[in-house]
Amino acid sequence: MIELTIRETADFLLNRDHFLILCHRNPDGDTLGSGYALRNALRALGKQAQLICNDLPGRKFSYLFPTEELKSHTDARIETVVSVDVADCNLLGSALSVYQNRIDLAIDHHRSHRPFAPFALVDKNAAANCEIIYRLLLEMKAEITKELADFLYAGIMTDTGCFCYRNVTPATHRIAADLIALGADFGEINHQLFEVISQRELLLQKKVLEDLTYHCGGKVAMITITLDLLHKTKVSESELDGITALPRKIEGVEIGIVIKQRGEEEYKISMRSSGLIDVSKICEKFQGGGHVGAAGCTLYGDLDSVKERLLYAVEEVF
Ligand SMILES: [Mn+2]
Numbered sequence: 001m002i003e004l005t006i007r008e009t010a011d012f013l014l015n016r017d018h019f020l021i022l023c024h025r026n027p028d029g030d031t032l033g034s035g036y037a038l039r040n041a042l043r044a045l046g047k048q049a050q051l052i053c054n055d056l057p058g059r060k061f062s063y064l065f066p067t068e069e070l071k072s073h074t075d076a077r078i079e080t081v082v083s084v085d086v087a088d089c090n091l092l093g094s095a096l097s098v099y100q101n102r103i104d105l106a107i108d109h110h111r112s113h114r115p116f117a118p119f120a121l122v123d124k125n126a127a128a129n130c131e132i133i134y135r136l137l138l139e140m141k142a143e144i145t146k147e148l149a150d151f152l153y154a155g156i157m158t159d160t161g162c163f164c165y166r167n168v169t170p171a172t173h174r175i176a177a178d179l180i181a182l183g184a185d186f187g188e189i190n191h192q193l194f195e196v197i198s199q200r201e202l203l204l205q206k207k208v209l210e211d212l213t214y215h216c217g218g219k220v221a222m223i224t225i226t227l228d229l230l231h232k233t234k235v236s237e238s239e240l241d242g243i244t245a246l247p248r249k250i251e252g253v254e255i256g257i258v259i260k261q262r263g264e265e266e267y268k269i270s271m272r273s274s275g276l277i278d279v280s281k282i283c284e285k286f287q288g289g290g291h292v293g294a295a296g297c298t299l300y301g302d303l304d305s306v307k308e309r310l311l312y313a314v315e316e317v318f
Pocket of ligand 1: 030031085109128129159
């Protein structure tokens with residue numbers, strides 16, 4: 001893998017055409033913001049660009065990111081494949097797995113980035129991938145319209161939890177300030193993404209919180225979301241962000257763990273830390289990864305054994 005600078009990446013993109021941009025599965029605001037902004041900027045520069053994703057964005061993202069523009073495949077002519085905010089090519093999802101070995105350039109900010117493309121622009125100090133895309137668009141002299149500013153601002157807010165996470169740097173604030181100056185509708189974006197909650201989500205939260213457990217003397221809080229519960233409350237996977245952040249917010253809790261059932265014996269684990277403990281290290285033990293304050297992995301087996309293995313790994317770090 002050859003690591004490119006922002007300038008080299010700008011030239012790389014300016015010298016090519018017929019782009020296919022790939023988001024990661026279960027898309028969040030950062031991969032969507034990066035993808036939509038890069039795609040629209042390339043189009044404005046007179047190039048052909050498509051954006052695809054394994055899954056459609058959740059309800060709260062659909063107001064900002066037009067879902068009808070996002071498909072899981074394309075028939076367009078493809079010359080250059082770029083992934084955005086994808087830490088590992090497995091995270092493209094099954095529908096996009098055909099592109100795993102065709103990616104020319106990876107633009108990412110994950111500390112756990114596992115190289116999969118011949119060229120990469122990886123800035124592990126960027127709180128959000130959208131920070132990198134913003135710099136890249138400036139370098140390409142692309143016009144950052146209000147629409148693009150909205151996309152990029154939403155990505156930064158998503159990955160920084162509205163500037164709350166410890167990955168935030170002075171540069172994060174400066175870029176967000178630039179985006180607001182360019183017209184980003186910060187009030188509406190933050191309201192839609194972080195305040196609005198559906199009645200179904202609230203019902204799910206209520207049910208899940210009834211079974212919340214504490215471990216390690218109250219330093220760890222854990223909740224489980226079963227498929228049965230999702231079915232009963234009709235909440236989709238993409239609407240679980242609010243509840244994923246909940247256990248970590250409890251006083252004295254240093255690690256919040258959310259166990260989400262994916263299949264009969266498959267569980268997706270999301271870990272959030274208050275920043276003192278690097279949860280990506282814990283998740284790496286289970287072939288997962290992420291950031292210091294937010295990471296994930298997948299465990300297989302029955303729920304009791306999944307919890308036991310997880311708690312064993314967590315106890316080790318205290
Ligand atoms: Mn990201």
